[in-house]
Amino acid sequence: MRENSISFRLNGKPIRLDVDGDRTLLWVLRTDLGLTGTKFGCGESLCGACTVVVSKEAVRSCQVPMKAVRGKDVTTIEGLAPNGKLHPLQEAFADTGGLQCGFCTPGMIMNAYALLLKTPKPTRSQIRAGMDDNLCRCAAHHRIVQAIERVSAPA
């Protein structure tokens, strides 16, 4: 195996990249792979705009070196609606208006997605705590919480 070759699963499909293992996942996604749904907001793990899910955990892709995703399962916003059918979280964000400018939205949805993997029926305070490090400058917080509650509420 070549030193710079990194194999992992991206949005459900196996992929192998020849990249420097010290480059960060965020910029490899956005440049080499053209997956621009994952956003840059701060570069220091302080905003959550770059959140993706790696093996069921929400991570800040601006802090994840490529070598750390070797063999892992990476899901980005583009992987949530693979056949054009929206994930219930995406539906809920759209329906409740859990977005304004939409720039924080992919990170918010991915963070919520990982939150619900761990805690399928979170209380409101668990939602707030779990989402607290994702910033939304347009202040759509209210509707974002509603969206997550709508998906996680008992039917």
Added chain:
Amino acid sequence: MTDDPSVVVAPPLPSAGSSLHRRDFVRLLGGGIIVLFNADLSDLLGQETRTRGYPTDFNAYLRIAGDGRVTIYSGKIEMGQGIVTSLAQMAADELAVSLNSIDMVMGDTALCPFDNGTYGSMSTRFFGPALRAAAAEAKAVLLTLASEHLKTPPDTLSVEDGMVFLTSDRKTRVTFGQLAKGQKIVRTLDGKAVTKSVPEFRVMGRPEKRRDARAKVTGRAQFAGDIRPPGMLFAKVLRLPAHGAALKSVDTSAAARLPGVVVVNEGGMVAVLHTDPEAAEKALALIHADFDVPGPAFDDKTVFAHLLSVAGEGEEREKKGDLAEGEKRSVSLFEGKYVNGYGAHAPIETHTALARLEGGTMTVWSSTQTPFPSQQAIAQAIGFAVENVRVITPFVGGGFGGKSAGLQAIEAAKLAKLTGKPVQVCWSRAEEFFLDSFRPAAVVRIRSGLDGAGRICLWDYQVYAAGSRSSEQFYDVPNNLIRTYGRWGSEIPKMHLFATGPWRAPGANLNVFARESQIDAMAAKAKVDPLEFRLNNTSDKRMRRVLEAAAGRFGWKKAVAPSSRGVGVACGIDAGTYVALMAEVSVDAATGSVKVGRIVCAQDMGVVINPDGAKMQMEGCVMMGLGYTLSEEVRFNGGRILTRNFDTYEVPRFSGMPEIETVLVKNDELTPQGGGEPAIVPVGAVVANAIFDATGARLFQMPMTAERVKEALK
């Protein structure tokens, strides 16, 4: 929800930029029925700033094509305020077509007529009525055509869902598309078109889902940083360590040795470029530079004394009665000095642009609120004719007044010209904080008096650096004087060390904080419930109604503050909209930290086009307002900006989210007023007043950080 391809905010990469000459404009419009209209007061005022070569009597138009689709072309941009939806709703309703048959083309200087920019809650107030009139005009044209086509007088016809039919026989009909096909009818709106009255609304006034939602939840929505032409380079520009500093010497040799790096050092700009943005960042770190940095003149603590010292004469804004007379009648006098430091816009999307030179045209995809002024600035900076620069505005990731200067677009264009490659400039968070045009630090001084009957008889108001917005008097004060000393747009020389500019409701937040805090202090001294005190002192009907509506929802119970319950009230007027807030807070006396538990917001904004959108804006205003109120402040020492990221610039978070309840106070007699800013303006005041009610301590400085609250409690 269906896929909605009809929101065309950012056209995909065209093969080449097109330039536009006046004589070509109408030809370029293509066929169909076209109504040109002028939709902006600010544009009427700013005629002289218009680009030569652009038509000057309209700034937007609407076109009905041969396939029946309706397209609205406007230089306005979508940055989260939702006009992609609300404007389409207006046009759909007036034209009697479904919302789905409307396309929006926005913020593209090659396709849209000149527009000054998107700011100041103006889109709905000024653009909306003109757009509705244009749509109504188009419908009138269609009716005339249909009457000729169906050989029957217009008054026998009805219009519904893109179709004109005989009222007595729906089968005798013709579609808009059939009528528009092969036509080339161009009308300029003359102001005579009759628009619908509120009871006739079908699409307006209904909650409508955002049309850009699907693109935004799937990650497909394109922002300026998402444009990816082949061969593009990512640029990092060398910045000064402090405003006012000068570059003495620079050595880029180490940076240049990194494989693949392109170094530019031209006309004062030093930049490194690479196909990998992180490699460009590494190269930037390898540049050795020496600077002259002037000693700090003042910092974030001494700035307020500085502002007062350079203030000069000031301007009278509003004058009534005589201050000396007011003072004579006063049985108690109050003096307050209220201050607020610099505030950053801090949109989550930093300033970003991609520039590409092709066929003699520089096309720039830019994150901007002002595509047309930016086009001119770029043209000037790179020595191009204006028509050879095209600015395209994709979705903008938040602006709040901060995305107007467009330096990043100029940098990208210069670098694209120098390198011949498409170049992206995307500011880091530290650059965003360094280069932002801050909401100015500002001071308000108020001297006020109460007469023996508990009425305000004196109001002497002076505002430094913030401007007068929302300082207008709506209390019944016989002796009233409002003076301003410098404001953004006409700064006093040497007032600030860095750029300042509009921030969501510029100046209004401090003005309302000051006024409503002072009013509260007077109510407490008079031993009157703060709501009752306000009602006793204003006969303004709209204000009384929003106050009463807020009180009803909140369940306001009369008491003299401080009552130790931690409840507060504040109200204000902004962009023609009246708003009253009531809040409930708790204060941790040991740490000084303030928790806002509940906020009720009642608003009279005239006719409401999209109630759900309006409520979303109100919630957003309240939540964003808690940031300037409790935590947001730019730290600096002289020209050095010490705030570099979100760890030290604390914006509102989920954990600080109160319960927010919104009430729209019906007022269908009034045309739609601003919605994107008003509810933010009383947030500081309502929290300060609730803190006073909880603790008896009054805060005179925003943000009301835990440290400052603790200090005030001593």
